[in-house]
Amino acid sequence: MSNLKLASDLKAANSKLPIDPATGKPLAPKAQPGYYPGFSTLGQKDFWDDATRKLIIQRVEEVPPIRFFRPEEVDLLKAVCDRILPQDDRDGAHKIPIVNGIDQRLYDNRMDGYRYEKMPPDGEAHRLGLQAIEAIAHQMYGKPFVELGSLEQDTVLKTLHDGKPPAGQDVWARMPVNRYWMLLVQDVLEVYYAHPWAWDEIGFGGPAYPRAYIRLENGEPEPWEVDERRYAWKAPENSLSGKNELISGTSEHGATPGQGGTH
Amino acid sequence: MKTPLFGAFGPPKPNQHTLGAMQHVDVRMRRYRTDEEVDYCIVGVGAAGGVLIQRLARAGFKVVGLEAGPFWDTERDWVSDEAGSHKLYWTEPRVIGGRDPLALGANNSGRGVGGGSVHWAAFTPRFHPSDFRVHSEDGVGVDWPMSYDELKPYYELLELEMPVAGPAYFPWGHPHGYAYGPHPMGGVGDILIKGCTKLGIRVSAGGPVAILSGSHGDRPHCIYRGFCIQGCKVGAKQSTLISHVPDAIKNGAEIRDNCMVARVNLGKNGRVTGVTYFDPDGRECEQRSKAVIVCGYAIETPRLLLNSACPGFEKGLANSSGTLGHYLMAQAGNVILGRFDELVRMYKAPPAHALTEEFYETDSRRDFARGFAIQTVGPLPISFAKQMMVAKGAWGWGMRKVMMDYNHWAALGLLGEILPWHDNRVELSEEKDKHGIPVAKVTFNLHDNDKKLIEYGKNKVMEVMWAAGAEDVVQEPRYAHLVGASRMGSDPSKSVVDKFGRTHDISNLFVCDGSILPTQGSANPGLTIQALAARTADYLISQGDDVFTSSSRSMERPPVRKNLSPPGTWGKGVPRLT
Numbered sequence: 067m068s069n070l071k072l073a074s075d076l077k078a079a080n081s082k083l084p085i086d087p088a089t090g091k092p093l094a095p096k097a098q099p100g101y102y103p104g105f106s107t108l109g110q111k112d113f114w115d116d117a118t119r120k121l122i123i124q125r126v127e128e129v130p131p132i133r134f135f136r137p138e139e140v141d142l143l144k145a146v147c148d149r150i151l152p153q154d155d156r157d158g159a160h161k162i163p164i165v166n167g168i169d170q171r172l173y174d175n176r177m178d179g180y181r182y183e184k185m186p187p188d189g190e191a192h193r194l195g196l197q198a199i200e201a202i203a204h205q206m207y208g209k210p211f212v213e214l215g216s217l218e219q220d221t222v223l224k225t226l227h228d229g230k231p232p233a234g235q236d237v238w239a240r241m242p243v244n245r246y247w248m249l250l251v252q253d254v255l256e257v258y259y260a261h262p263w264a265w266d267e268i269g270f271g272g273p274a275y276p277r278a279y280i281r282l283e284n285g286e287p288e289p290w291e292v293d294e295r296r297y298a299w300k301a302p303e304n305s306l307s308g309k310n311e312l313i314s315g316t317s318e319h320g321a322t323p324g325q326g327g328t329h
Numbered sequence: 330m331k332t333p334l335f336g337a338f339g340p341p342k343p344n345q346h347t348l349g350a351m352q353h354v355d356v357r358m359r360r361y362r363t364d365e366e367v368d369y370c371i372v373g374v375g376a377a378g379g380v381l382i383q384r385l386a387r388a389g390f391k392v393v394g395l396e397a398g399p400f401w402d403t404e405r406d407w408v409s410d411e412a413g414s415h416k417l418y419w420t421e422p423r424v425i426g427g428r429d430p431l432a433l434g435a436n437n438s439g440r441g442v443g444g445g446s447v448h449w450a451a452f453t454p455r456f457h458p459s460d461f462r463v464h465s466e467d468g469v470g471v472d473w474p475m476s477y478d479e480l481k482p483y484y485e486l487l488e489l490e491m492p493v494a495g496p497a498y499f500p501w502g503h504p505h506g507y508a509y510g511p512h513p514m515g516g517v518g519d520i521l522i523k524g525c526t527k528l529g530i531r532v533s534a535g536g537p538v539a540i541l542s543g544s545h546g547d548r549p550h551c552i553y554r555g556f557c558i559q560g561c562k563v564g565a566k567q568s569t570l571i572s573h574v575p576d577a578i579k580n581g582a583e584i585r586d587n588c589m590v591a592r593v594n595l596g597k598n599g600r601v602t603g604v605t606y607f608d609p610d611g612r613e614c615e616q617r618s619k620a621v622i623v624c625g626y627a628i629e630t631p632r633l634l635l636n637s638a639c640p641g642f643e644k645g646l647a648n649s650s651g652t653l654g655h656y657l658m659a660q661a662g663n664v665i666l667g668r669f670d671e672l673v674r675m676y677k678a679p680p681a682h683a684l685t686e687e688f689y690e691t692d693s694r695r696d697f698a699r700g701f702a703i704q705t706v707g708p709l710p711i712s713f714a715k716q717m718m719v720a721k722g723a724w725g726w727g728m729r730k731v732m733m734d735y736n737h738w739a740a741l742g743l744l745g746e747i748l749p750w751h752d753n754r755v756e757l758s759e760e761k762d763k764h765g766i767p768v769a770k771v772t773f774n775l776h777d778n779d780k781k782l783i784e785y786g787k788n789k790v791m792e793v794m795w796a797a798g799a800e801d802v803v804q805e806p807r808y809a810h811l812v813g814a815s816r817m818g819s820d821p822s823k824s825v826v827d828k829f830g831r832t833h834d835i836s837n838l839f840v841c842d843g844s845i846l847p848t849q850g851s852a853n854p855g856l857t858i859q860a861l862a863a864r865t866a867d868y869l870i871s872q873g874d875d876v877f878t879s880s881s882r883s884m885e886r887p888p889v890r891k892n893l894s895p896p897g898t899w900g901k902g903v904p905r906l907t
Contacts (some may be wrong), residue, residue, distance in 0.1 A: 259714050
């Protein structure tokens with residue numbers, strides 16, 4: 067491989083990394099991004115109850131096989147998940163597998179207990195959505211989604227976020243684009259933020275039975291938690307998802323109700 | 330600290346059914362023969378069903394509870410984990426529609442013994458006296474067929490049976506105090522207090538919540554781990570599974586878990602004869618009983634009665650009024666999220682630990698009827714990420730970034746009264762579940778008063794968040810709780826059950842759960858549902874065999890029976906206000 071090719075590969079990889087605003091240079095991938103270096107929820111596993119310990123260790127050590135999606139769907143969904151929740155700032159050994167978790171949910175037919183009247187069942191919705199994403203990629207760039215650069219991929223996905231997909235109208239006739247977007251993003255979030263590495267990244271204490279929390283006030287860390295050590299970073303240049311904008315509305319008065327349980 | 334102070338925590342012991350960290354059920358459960366007629370068959374052993382079955386068993390009735398979900402062994406089955414707690418929710422298929430579809434499942438629907446009380450946040454405010462007279466006072470909704478005073482003794486009973494921790498003086502509605510001390514504040518409670526104090530709004534700190542602030546019998550106190558809505562492994566947060574079901578079993582009740590009731594059967598004499606259900610192996614079985622009490626909550630209760638349509642009741646059993654399935658309610662449950670410069674760590678402490686009801690009542694200066702409460706909530710990472718997807722539209726790098734700030738965010742919940750509307754309803758879908766039973770289709774639309782209330786309430790909570798010092802405030806619209814759809818009332822042409830939960834149409838068929846509520850106030854419904862169950866039990870006991878043999882319908886108020894409480898309930902208190 068020529069030096070020129072290596073340099074251009076490096077540039078492409080770097081353009082997907084978050085930037086240090088002070089230097090304008092990309093930040094090197096880490097084993098554990100986030101502001102809690104050295105914090106490990108798994109390091110507390112001896113303090114957890116048996117059922118919880120078994121479940122969490124299984125989640126880390128036994129990545130479920132692909133059984134629901136077809137191989138070509140897996141490649142596409144993987145590329146999509148890499149933009150819905152990018153992990154370019156994580157080193158190769160610490161990327162959290164997302165597609166396998168979604169596949170397992172759909173293979174096990176683990177549903178949320180309701181289906182929007184205007185939505186097909188979740189598995190079918192995922193399959194249709196991938197078809198539409200591919201159609202949008204072809205419409206906008208004349209190439210399969212997996213062959214696009216990260217900025218182009220973000221541009222394709224942002225049309226869904228904004229509720230204005232330029233292609234796949236046969237799919238959108240069968241399901242509202244905003245509902246699909248929320249289904250997709252939520253499924254990705256459910257896998258990523260269920261992983262103890264993600265808890266370490268955000269400083270969440272994780273399971274706490276029977277050990278308990280004892281410092282409730284003023285955001286104080288427990289003796290085994292660590293202090294926050296912030297660093298500045300901004301989204302990579304070749305991305306569109308760094309700036310938050312509201313999803314276009316799904317109900318007639320503009321609001322997009324959430325679906326989780328809090329109270 | 331590398332090893333646990335008291336050694337590693339071992340697995341649960343074989344042949345021992347554990348409920349919470351210290352409670353064990355070691356009595357053999359009574360088993361009725363399947364061909365044996367029992368006195369009461371209770372469909373759904375949740376918040377209401379759990380209290381009912383305990384009292385009826387204690388009073389000596391032969392009672393069988395059929396529960397669609399499992400009888401939990403909390404030490405084996407539950408985990409301190411958001412994603413791993415999926416099985417606590419009703420995840421069987423349902424279809425939702427309307428202009429403002431209601432998310433179900435984890436949001437509001439339980440499955441398994443204890444029902445929704447297993448995964449509620451356990452706020453236990455009483456309804457206000459005005460809630461029972463909404464139509465008379467405000468010209469909206471409908472009045473209850475009873476007054477606050479009729480329910481008050483049962484509030485007092487259940488607050489001790491659960492028991493509820495809270496302040497010695499709770500100023501709103503009918504002022505009262507709690508026998509168990511309030512909880513210490515977590516980060517979110519401190520923020521609610523700070524914001525409200527700046528604005529001159531009173532706050533109740535440390536409760537009322539059905540979470541133990543001190544140990545109680547074989548139940549330990551709260552350890553502030555924050556996993557309340559994933560099921561309390563500690564056994565500190567009340568569910569009927571740990572507060573009432575053990576006593577029910579000791580008193581001879583049978584609970585058959587993993588049994589899905591398909592229909593209530595009507596005999597030739599116009600009385601119900603029992604139920605048909607699918608046992609854990611999917612076999613169709615019949616349980617004969619002298620009376621049936623449906624406790625399936627706001628979706629499954631109307632679904633079961635609609636599915637029990639038969640000659641004479643073509644529109645659904647006990648549905649001569651045509652109101653069965655209608656007047657379904659959810660509360661406005663917007664989550665208002667504020668980012669603070671300092672750390673909050675909202676995953677610690679129970680999500681429910683402070684609230685204000687300062688805006689609960691109708692205020693003529695506002696352009697809508699009724700009001701709302703403001704309460705602490707404490708979303709764990711997955712819930713918080715989903716909220717950020719809605720509230721900020723976050724995804725990609727934006728999501729990763731806001732999530733890295735998880736520990737800087739606090740969440741407050743609006744709890745707003747949505748009025749009962751005829752078009753908000755449960756019907757049968759063409760879709761069927763795995764047993765071939767048609768599933769529920771739930772239609773929901775916000776009306777003008779609801780929208781105005783939500784807009785005002787949401788802005789008020791945001792104001793509190795800003796006043797507490799937040800530097801960024803966003804909100805996620807959503808709904809909380811479910812009630813109605815099998816409403817109680819005095820007029821048989823406008824309601825399904827009378828004030829004791831007896832269906833107007835069939836004298837030995839009762840409904841007892843959140844579905845009978847005519848209106849909902851802006852209080853979390855759990856306490857009221859359990860209090861109504863204790864009251865219905867007193868009524869049934871006072872009626873004795875008349876329920877089984879006669880079609881007469883006494884409307885006499887039953888005496889309050891304090892001797893039916895689970896052991897260890899009495900002898901606690903604060904100086905009561907008269």
